[in-house]
Amino acid sequence: MTTWNNLTAMAKIEVVVDGDDVPAVRDLFLDAGATGYTAVSGVSGFGHHGHHQGKLLFNDRASLSMLITVVPMDRSEALIAGIRRLLDDRHGVLFVSETHVSRPDYFA
Amino acid sequence: MTTTTRPSESADVRRSRLVADVARAGSSVAPYWPLTSFVAVNPLGGLQERPFAEATEVARSWFDGRTHLSLDDYRAEHARGAITDADLDAALGRFAPTLVAESPIEIGQARVDVVDLLRWDLLHGPSGEVIRRARQPIADALDEIVAAWCATYVDDAHVPWAMPDRDQGFYRAWRAVAGGDRRLDSLVGDRRRISDLPEDPVEMLDLAFEIRGVDDNDRVAALRTMVLRTPGWASFARWCDDWAPADHPGVRLKMLDLAAVRAAIDHLAPEHVSFDRSAERDLVAALRARTTTAAGAFALTKPSPHELAAIEAALGQLSEGDRVAIWLSAHEWSFRDRLLTRLDAPVTPPDSAARPDAQLVFCIDVRSEGFRRHLESLGDYETLGFAGFFGVPVRWRPLGSAVARARCPVLVSPRHEIAEVALDDDRGYLSTCSASAGLHDAFSAAKGGIASPFALAESAGWFAGPIAAVRTLAPGKSPTTQLGSTSRSRWRRFTSRPRTAPVVDDVAGRDLHTGLSLEERTLFAEAIVTTIGLASFAPIVVLCGHGSHTTNNPHASSLDCGACGGAPGGASARIATAILNDPDVRSGLAERGIEIPDDTWFVAAEHDTTADVVTVFDTDVLPGEAQALVGALQRDLEVAGERNAADRAKRLPGSAGRVRDRGMDWAQVRPEWGLAGNGAFIIGPRSITAQHDLAGRAFLHSYVADRDPEGVALETIMTAPLVVAQWISAQYYFSTVEPDVFGAGDKMLHNPVGGIGVVVGQSGDLAVGLPMQSVMFGEQRAHDPLRLLAVVQAPLDRVEGIVLRNSGLRQLVEGEWIHVVARPTEHDHWSFRRPGGGWEPWQPADPDHAATAALLTPLEIS
Numbered sequence: 001m002t003t004w005n006n007l008t009a010m011a012k013i014e015v016v017v018d019g020d021d022v023p024a025v026r027d028l029f030l031d032a033g034a035t036g037y038t039a040v041s042g043v044s045g046f047g048h049h050g051h052h053q054g055k056l057l058f059n060d061r062a063s064l065s066m067l068i069t070v071v072p073m074d075r076s077e078a079l080i081a082g083i084r085r086l087l088d089d090r091h092g093v094l095f096v097s098e099t100h101v102s103r104p105d106y107f108a
Numbered sequence: 109m110t111t112t113t114r115p116s117e118s119a120d121v122r123r124s125r126l127v128a129d130v131a132r133a134g135s136s137v138a139p140y141w142p143l144t145s146f147v148a149v150n151p152l153g154g155l156q157e158r159p160f161a162e163a164t165e166v167a168r169s170w171f172d173g174r175t176h177l178s179l180d181d182y183r184a185e186h187a188r189g190a191i192t193d194a195d196l197d198a199a200l201g202r203f204a205p206t207l208v209a210e211s212p213i214e215i216g217q218a219r220v221d222v223v224d225l226l227r228w229d230l231l232h233g234p235s236g237e238v239i240r241r242a243r244q245p246i247a248d249a250l251d252e253i254v255a256a257w258c259a260t261y262v263d264d265a266h267v268p269w270a271m272p273d274r275d276q277g278f279y280r281a282w283r284a285v286a287g288g289d290r291r292l293d294s295l296v297g298d299r300r301r302i303s304d305l306p307e308d309p310v311e312m313l314d315l316a317f318e319i320r321g322v323d324d325n326d327r328v329a330a331l332r333t334m335v336l337r338t339p340g341w342a343s344f345a346r347w348c349d350d351w352a353p354a355d356h357p358g359v360r361l362k363m364l365d366l367a368a369v370r371a372a373i374d375h376l377a378p379e380h381v382s383f384d385r386s387a388e389r390d391l392v393a394a395l396r397a398r399t400t401t402a403a404g405a406f407a408l409t410k411p412s413p414h415e416l417a418a419i420e421a422a423l424g425q426l427s428e429g430d431r432v433a434i435w436l437s438a439h440e441w442s443f444r445d446r447l448l449t450r451l452d453a454p455v456t457p458p459d460s461a462a463r464p465d466a467q468l469v470f471c472i473d474v475r476s477e478g479f480r481r482h483l484e485s486l487g488d489y490e491t492l493g494f495a496g497f498f499g500v501p502v503r504w505r506p507l508g509s510a511v512a513r514a515r516c517p518v519l520v521s522p523r524h525e526i527a528e529v530a531l532d533d534d535r536g537y538l539s540t541c542s543a544s545a546g547l548h549d550a551f552s553a554a555k556g557g558i559a560s561p562f563a564l565a566e567s568a569g570w571f572a573g574p575i576a577a578v579r580t581l582a583p584g585k586s587p588t589t590q591l592g593s594t595s596r597s598r599w600r601r602f603t604s605r606p607r608t609a610p611v612v613d614d615v616a617g618r619d620l621h622t623g624l625s626l627e628e629r630t631l632f633a634e635a636i637v638t639t640i641g642l643a644s645f646a647p648i649v650v651l652c653g654h655g656s657h658t659t660n661n662p663h664a665s666s667l668d669c670g671a672c673g674g675a676p677g678g679a680s681a682r683i684a685t686a687i688l689n690d691p692d693v694r695s696g697l698a699e700r701g702i703e704i705p706d707d708t709w710f711v712a713a714e715h716d717t718t719a720d721v722v723t724v725f726d727t728d729v730l731p732g733e734a735q736a737l738v739g740a741l742q743r744d745l746e747v748a749g750e751r752n753a754a755d756r757a758k759r760l761p762g763s764a765g766r767v768r769d770r771g772m773d774w775a776q777v778r779p780e781w782g783l784a785g786n787g788a789f790i791i792g793p794r795s796i797t798a799q800h801d802l803a804g805r806a807f808l809h810s811y812v813a814d815r816d817p818e819g820v821a822l823e824t825i826m827t828a829p830l831v832v833a834q835w836i837s838a839q840y841y842f843s844t845v846e847p848d849v850f851g852a853g854d855k856m857l858h859n860p861v862g863g864i865g866v867v868v869g870q871s872g873d874l875a876v877g878l879p880m881q882s883v884m885f886g887e888q889r890a891h892d893p894l895r896l897l898a899v900v901q902a903p904l905d906r907v908e909g910i911v912l913r914n915s916g917l918r919q920l921v922e923g924e925w926i927h928v929v930a931r932p933t934e935h936d937h938w939s940f941r942r943p944g945g946g947w948e949p950w951q952p953a954d955p956d957h958a959a960t961a962a963l964l965t966p967l968e969i970s
Contacts, residue, residue: 078120
């Protein structure tokens, strides 16, 4: 689906979760056919549960992490469903947006 | 059997939601680390998001295990004075303040205060402990088979041939061969039906839930029930899923596969999944028994229904779980009062202008406390406490090894690798290593086969037999010490290790792909110095890690350093020392305001906690005057080791004179007590603890609040070392209260499985936790099961802020997995943090008892 500046539209999925939940999100990404992802650890901020401390010196698990992946639109429904299910009983936020990529074969 | 009507959703969506459900179910299970790098964990770690009271109630149901000592055990503690009446009354008042204020009950001619009735019930009322649910024998047999297949799947060391198709995952590998498992014949009927099951584990689960009519909302609970039928293997699967390093070489047992195998077996034999529900009926009967016994005790031979109802109503306000929770609280406050009464004593401030002969930084491990105390009494030594990886989270690759292992807390993912290289010719040593490793592998493989042991006995018995005889008849004597002097000399030349050093820099051209940049080294050095709180430096600063050397002990790494990921800490000490002695790093530190005198040398050492021997490393690189100081120090370290060993001998059975040899005895089930007895984590200057014998009950982390105005160091301590200590504390707690469920049971019956863990007996579930012999001596407990008490000397608002902005720590504190007490300075009194927030002044329930009672109960060793 090429729509804009000869770029291909895809779904960008961003998830912010506790460090302990990163493996579960990663497995969902991979099971849904994502070919890669980016993880940013030590994410700080403020939300429903108050302040979240950023990177700690000797604990990579205690802070929030953000995982980002891009998948073809037709794979996004299943992945979104899985992540929403995962977040049913734990902290975390999910952002879904349309993005455009120049090399769609990287993500297919 | 009903079939759920599913909303219209694609197969991919259904699959993804099911994968998420497996992750949710799996998160209820605490991870289990392989024995090669044993890491103490809270066996209820999967429930840690819930408060302790709620988590333990859930755990009793899920795991069919005790989460507290029994009423009889607590009463025995009360009878011997470890818990006083005042402690119990205070605990009752805290637990149920409204009950204490209730109007008296009319019993016969008397008016009885509700609190008196409850106290009597706690002290004398019959136990209503719920009888364990009995499963049908067929269910146990199926569990046994699943556990056996798990062991077969992960084990490539002790089986005659490895399970085929293991790279396909556990479910697919099992499905491929389970049709030939004759054990299933009488349990599931026609086992050839296994080949009709779906090939994909997710599809297997989907099919099972569809046929069993499990609604989407019930799937997580159903999955949890499935995997918790073999909780040990589920814990290992959790580790594989969430904690195993990316380069972990072994096969991975995934929670999804474990659940799918379970679902397949349940699918083939659905009738076995039922439980005896008599427990609920037992609870009602137990309350009636408590009521009639209490009525009798209060002199009512024929109580009226009204009186019985009044007593039952009062007693019924405390469930069985509440009763043991009150006892636990009383037990904890008794310890708290005894410890804080000591720490409340006036403190002699150290002479800040004086420069000690040496500073020694030990691991925070409770075993360091006694050693430090003895060493301090021998000379002008200042000792400090810091996590035993010394703030350098790296992977360590020893000389001659192709494998690098993390040497840091498991909470940290090491990003750097440090290699050990030889300073001398290492060819002879490396070829010896290679040959002996090959010999060891061949010997192990032959020993583990079916027919090969017979041939092994014929071919290698002449060699192995005498070694076995020496180990049996003269434990503590190395086989090489039995050689003649000439042979020994040749042996040493053949096997002696060359001098080595860790390569901490990243100088190009070495082609080791290891090391740290100067900026990284300087950052690490700054973190070490500031987190320890070092403001001045002695001529010698020793960083002393610790490890344990034991033989024939599958749980050996449980005695090593938890801060080093279950490995000895000497390597970490050597790395940190190399960084801190680096002139370029010192220049960088000076630019950051940290001046280390030119005549200060950092020295690495390792304390063998089983032998109480300290090995000092790399002294040959020191200048002459530093070597002289280290020589004097080594003599005092030897004396401190002797004294510490003598203290330890009082609590260990066997000859006191042989206490330092226990690690060499291959029949010894208790080489040392490890961290048994741990109860508190003290964060503050050594001056507040130095004058007290804390009996090895406290982790000691150095901290000086004035040098940390931003609270950065305190936040590091409370979010990492304190959290690791809580895992250790919880593991000792639950291994003590329920050794067969949360501990590894009787060590005498252990059989290793695949280098991962042990099973008790011939087969069965993976045994997690600590062996019974690590926490018990016969019927006596060597460990008091209490939740960890964090004792912090720092401004209260600083402590509070750190707790509130770190969600994991907040869960531990507000969920009462950890208790916190604090005071701003040594001139202030202690306050304890209420679970909901806010601080309250501490007052001992029984001041005289707190001041005189021992911190640690002696063991009766015959």
